[in-house]
Amino acid sequence: MPPIFPSPKISYPIILEDGTTHPDTVFLSAVIDHPRWQVGDYTYASSESAPSDWARYLAPYLFTFAPERLIIGKFCQIADSVRFITASANHRYDGFSSYPFAIFHRSFEGDSSMPGTGPDTIIGNDVWIGQGARILPGAQIGDGVIVGAGAVVRGTVAPYQVIAGNPAKPVRARFTPDVVAQLLSIRWWDWPIEHIMRHQAAICGADIELLSAAAEEIAVQ
Template identity: 60%
Template sequence: MPQPFPDPDNRNPLTLPDGTRHQGTVFLRAAIDHPRIEVGEYSYASAHEPPDDWAASLAPYLYPHSPEKLIIGRFCQIADGVQFITASANHRHDGFSTYPFAVFDGGFAEGRASLPGPGRDTQLGHDIWIGEGARILPGAVIGSGAIVGAGAVVGGHVPPYSVVTGNPGRTRRRRFTSETIARLLEVAWWDWPIGDILTHETAICDADLTALERAAACVGAR
């Protein structure tokens, strides 16, 4: 019999065979307390050497006073060494100098000329797998179901259910046909209660879209 699925607010949800909790895997919603980061239920990150501060490790340039946000949906999977380079890492590059003079004399609140304007939020949809060492650039929008390859450098808009690799990251292919992707986005299984998701785990993981759509009708009818 499978054990009960971990609560989404359980910081270390992975139990090893010896009964101990794996300290290098965390549900991010439980591990991060940062005013500019929003994380959906069951999204997790893993690290070979777990950091003391998961927010600083994942998004080192996102400060409590930053104007932008990092938004991560449900059921995302983030491998070791992934970093989100959010908009507060930017320098101005439209003038004669890129140097951030105001940073060094406390000029943040003054809107000084050497500071860039507010940047866009970085947004992840649901059920996204980001491979080891990937870099997500400021303002990237990654669609649900996408896979980002190890070491990829990704910016801009990544369509749902795409596979992105390389530097610069390029969409190599779609995981499914456009019709199937549209149907999957309509099903939106990640919005279901966890009990219903586990009940229909086989349909989700075996790509049985007909069974998944039948299940969605039942879940939605409650």
């Protein structure tokens, strides 16, 4: 029998040895109720000191009235002190001053000090974001990417890359292009959780033939 995995609707999915829940790790889909967030099942975040408001902690400038969205896929892993700096944090920088006058006089309509609407920030599936990383407005991070601790990420990151630094740059590809193509086709994160648990070894290993065989089982069901 495969192990039983907790429901993505559980806020605190880690049970400690004494039977209590670990308060500093959460499934984000269970604890975030925010109109500009979209987060997939089983994506978790951890903090050395759990915030009372995970949405504000992770994306402090993504207001409920913001035009942009933060979209995060399934099975992502978000370490302590990660921040998503979404587009509403931007200032206008094409003029002589970047000062946001409208924030203080509160007359926003047509105000010359405010930038235009910015892009969504999109994180793929099974992305690991290391401690203290900063994800800048409009970043698009592909499936399976590993973001190094303290990295500052902007622009588009291809799937299954390891990136690090400021600005973040590719360190290496995790797999060959043909394996990456197969992984993007298989999309194991969309399988039922019971099938994922049965084939955890294939998912966490590096045997593409074993994983492809597990995918074929799904296809014939």
